[in-house]
Amino acid sequence: MMANSSAEELLSSLPREEGITSAYSYQYQGFWYAPRSLPGLIDCQNQFQARENDIFLVTAPKSGTTWLKAVLYALMNREACHPQDPAHPLLKQNPHQLVPFLEILKPTEYDSVSNSSDKSSSRIFGSHIPTASLPKSIIKESKIVYLCRDIKDTFVSLFHFTSHRSSPISLENAFNLFCRGVSISGPIWDHILGYWKESVERPDKVLFMRYEEMTDEPHAQLRRLAHFIGKPFSQEEENSGLLDQIIKLCSFDGLSKLEVNKTGNWISNVRNDSFFRSGVVGDWKNYLTAEMASKLDQITEEKFHGSGLYMT
Numbered sequence: 001m002m003a004n005s006s007a008e009e010l011l012s013s014l015p016r017e018e019g020i021t022s023a024y025s026y027q028y029q030g031f032w033y034a035p036r037s038l039p040g041l042i043d044c045q046n047q048f049q050a051r052e053n054d055i056f057l058v059t060a061p062k063s064g065t066t067w068l069k070a071v072l073y074a075l076m077n078r079e080a081c082h083p084q085d086p087a088h089p090l091l092k093q094n095p096h097q098l099v100p101f102l103e104i105l106k107p108t109e110y111d112s113v114s115n116s117s118d119k120s121s122s123r124i125f126g127s128h129i130p131t132a133s134l135p136k137s138i139i140k141e142s143k144i145v146y147l148c149r150d151i152k153d154t155f156v157s158l159f160h161f162t163s164h165r166s167s168p169i170s171l172e173n174a175f176n177l178f179c180r181g182v183s184i185s186g187p188i189w190d191h192i193l194g195y196w197k198e199s200v201e202r203p204d205k206v207l208f209m210r211y212e213e214m215t216d217e218p219h220a221q222l223r224r225l226a227h228f229i230g231k232p233f234s235q236e237e238e239n240s241g242l243l244d245q246i247i248k249l250c251s252f253d254g255l256s257k258l259e260v261n262k263t264g265n266w267i268s269n270v271r272n273d274s275f276f277r278s279g280v281v282g283d284w285k286n287y288l289t290a291e292m293a294s295k296l297d298q299i300t301e302e303k304f305h306g307s308g309l310y311m312t
């Protein structure tokens with residue numbers, strides 16, 4: 001594990017800016033990070049060995065990570081644990097406990113992510129790491145599910161996530177930093193494009209998903225996801241209503257009402273309930289001016305031009 005002194009040395013050598021969710025952000029390999037996730041990122045670059053059966057859910061923060069962590073967990077474990085089981089782990093643990101972020105784990109914890117000590121068993125990790133910095137073995141060996149969300153909604157969600165900061169940040173200040181790319185794992189456009197390109201080049205290894213499609217057509221997206229992870233729904237599962245049961249278990253209402261998600265902290269000062277705000281598509285309209293919205297759309301169009309990816 002990276003020693004405190006080397007972490008401090010590294011931070012002092014990196015470009016630094018004011019952060020949105022933390023006091024400062026540091027630029028490492030072209031992307032911005034809160035100081036607490038950098039040592040873990042470097043540890044996993046040096047020490048993490050991916051396995052063929054591992055599944056990674058990668059997102060830019062506030063793209064629906066918590067939701068899809070729950071869905072992936074329920075899908076992967078549906079034989080051992082039926083979504084209607086009153087003892088289902090998702091009823092007692094926050095999705096971030098069941099599907100931890102790779103860059104927040106200590107190297108000694110990598111193996112504990114599986115329910116089994118068998119090295120061929122699947123592990124599910126979350127991550128906000130961009131393609132360029134992802135440990136090479138993940139790209140080579142594992143399957144990656146990438147989830148993105150309308151960038152205006154992602155920004156608004158991120159802004160609300162700043163409530164745990166000791167010194168508040170204004171919407172305008174956060175917006176300017178975000179547009180300049182200074183947000184966790186930002187620039188968000190480069191983050192999304194990196195995985196978009198991977199998904200086009202290697203569709204068997206990288207699945208590109210959207211929050212809005214999960215909202216509009218959850219059954220179709222669940223089938224897509226189940227197929228991609230190598231666990232397609234059988235006719236019997238389809239007929240039994242299993243898809244509806246998974247959708248209900250992982251819904252905003254389902255998860256946000258649970259005691260475990262209403263109370264307690266995920267890490268240090270970040271409360272579990274801060275991952276469940278409104279879960280509404282288009283909520284940006286309640287917070288952004290028309291100028292702000294069109295500025296974000298314009299950056300998005302310019303950045304994605306020629307990539308085949310459309311998000312506005």
Ligand code: PAP
Pocket residue numbers: 059060061062063064065066067153156157158160250251252253255274275276277278279280283
């Ligand atoms: P993370 O990347 O920091 O883990 P993430 O889970 O992506 O955070 O962001 C939380 C967002 O997902 C919140 O969006 P909002 O601020 O626009 O409301 C949260 O409400 C939403 N969310 C959490 N769980 C669900 C769910 N089950 N269904 C839909 N949206 C959800």
